[in-house]
Amino acid sequence: MNSGEAVLVTHSLPAGADSTLAAEWEVWPGAGAMPRSELMARAGEIDGLLCMLVDDIDAEFLTTAPRLRVISQMAVGVDNIDLAAATAAGIPVGHTPGVLTETTADTAFALLAAACRRLPEGQRALQEGVVGEWDPGFLLGGDLFDTTLGIVGLGRIGQAVARRGMGFGMRILYSGPRPKAVAPRLEADHVSFDTLMATADHVLITAPLTSATRHLVDAAALARMRDGATLVNVARGGLVDQDALVREAATGRIRAALDVTEPEPLDPGHPLLAMPNVLVVPHLGSASVRTRRAMADMAVANLRAGLAGERLAACANPDIHSRFAD
Numbered sequence: 001m002n003s004g005e006a007v008l009v010t011h012s013l014p015a016g017a018d019s020t021l022a023a024e025w026e027v028w029p030g031a032g033a034m035p036r037s038e039l040m041a042r043a044g045e046i047d048g049l050l051c052m053l054v055d056d057i058d059a060e061f062l063t064t065a066p067r068l069r070v071i072s073q074m075a076v077g078v079d080n081i082d083l084a085a086a087t088a089a090g091i092p093v094g095h096t097p098g099v100l101t102e103t104t105a106d107t108a109f110a111l112l113a114a115a116c117r118r119l120p121e122g123q124r125a126l127q128e129g130v131v132g133e134w135d136p137g138f139l140l141g142g143d144l145f146d147t148t149l150g151i152v153g154l155g156r157i158g159q160a161v162a163r164r165g166m167g168f169g170m171r172i173l174y175s176g177p178r179p180k181a182v183a184p185r186l187e188a189d190h191v192s193f194d195t196l197m198a199t200a201d202h203v204l205i206t207a208p209l210t211s212a213t214r215h216l217v218d219a220a221a222l223a224r225m226r227d228g229a230t231l232v233n234v235a236r237g238g239l240v241d242q243d244a245l246v247r248e249a250a251t252g253r254i255r256a257a258l259d260v261t262e263p264e265p266l267d268p269g270h271p272l273l274a275m276p277n278v279l280v281v282p283h284l285g286s287a288s289v290r291t292r293r294a295m296a297d298m299a300v301a302n303l304r305a306g307l308a309g310e311r312l313a314a315c316a317n318p319d320i321h322s323r324f325a326d
Contacts, residue, residue, distance in 0.1 A: 005307055006067075007048040010034040010055050013074070015289050017296030040064060048307050050299055053077060054264075059085040070306025074299040076100060077236060078316045079209045086317060093316040094302025097156060099294040100286035105160035107285045108204055108234045111257035115279045116202065116230050117141040118255075124276070142201065142228055142255075145169045150200025152216070153207030153235070154180045154188065161204055162186040173200055176207070197224040202232065209236035219244035222254070230255045234285045237262030246271050249278050259285045 007025040011033060012018055018027065026042075028034040033054040043065040051057060053075040062068070062085045071086060072094035086093050114120060118141040125131045125139070149165040151158045154174040159182060162172050172188040174180070179190040193216070197203060203225065207213055217231070217240040225231065225248075233240055237260040249256055249272070257279040258272070265282050272278050286292060302312045311321050 005047040006045055007050065007303065007307070008039075008042055008046045009050040010039065011052045011074075013296040013300075015293035015296065017293055017300065020297065020300050043068075048072070048303050050074065050303050051081075053080050055080060057081040057086075062086060062089055062091070070094065070303060070312075072299045072303035072306065072312075073316075074295050077208060079236060079238070081316070083317050087320055090320065092306050092312050092320050094299065094306065094312045095314055095316045096295045096298045096302075097314050099298055100291050101156045101160050103288045103291040104157050104234055104285040105164060107259060107287075108157070108161050108206070108232055109164050111234070111259060111279060111281070112202055112204065112230060112232050113144060115232065115255045115257035115277075116144060120279050121276050142230065144202075147171070147201035148173060148199060150174070150191075150196040150203045151188070152176075152193065152196065152203065152205045152239075154183065154186075155206060155208070157234070158204075158206040159186060161206060162188050170202075193221070194224060197221045198226070200229065201226060202230045205231075205233040205235050205239055207235055207239060209238045214238050215241040217241065217245075219247070222248040225254050227253050228255075230257065232257045232259075234259045236260055237264060242272065245278075246275075249275050252277060255279075257281075259283055 009025055009027040012027055036056060039055060040061060043061055046065060047067050048070050049068060050072045057071060057080060059082050068091055070092055074096060076095055076097045078093060078095050081093055083093060118139045122139055145168050147170055149170040149172055151161055151174040154176055165172050166187060172186060173191050173196050174188050175191060175193040175196045183190060219241060222244055231254060242262060245256060248254060255277045259281055260283055261280060266273060266280065272280055302314060305312050315321060
């Protein structure tokens, strides 16, 4: 890596990770995400980019960044990056799989338990002063133990969720393009997506967002869910047709807990935020101090490797490594 290389970091890094950046690298000093106009204005000047999932790294940006040699994203998913265009331009794209798996699975189960047992509704009832003496029929919810958990996408996070489900004595189903070799160890049965939606007491989404999976959970899929079932999404908001979810949740037939939405954040007046049977939180899946620091450190390491012409530890377009030195 040469000292004269220009690097842009589109957001301050958490948990003290800014201290690991080279002094000459530019970190966006504003609050929140770097505006698109600012990102585009700097595109032609940079050799390396450390970005976030809120940055739109599309073909338009890439065509205006002739010097760019590496993109490093502080996230697992890279659906905000045009991988095909980056690969065509010879640019490796780093991401941060693995380090956030367990924390995100913890969040998934926290959301599932909170929605299933109607905990947010209980808190609101106390805040509104509508709770009287103990009532054996008040806010009855569902159970986790001895129920069926359906996992949409048995990747790293899906497998971590399955392990937690085993600890709760749950029967595990999963859907995906093909059976997974790890499934027998998780006592997980491969079924079709339609079967999973119709059978599971709780549906937990951990699949990647692609053109094939956008709005995978649509009106028809939601209608298949069992009465009283719970839907949890910790992957990407675009996997769920939110308009369809509004309609289905309004019937009171199912519960939902969302860590991700489309867009993020939802407008405060969005109907999902007013529904007692829907819990929405602002993308907190990996939001622990230790995990966010690990993600930032991995993103910086990927960035440094790309600038040095070395293989990235985690590359979202790995075929491009054939162009790198061993």
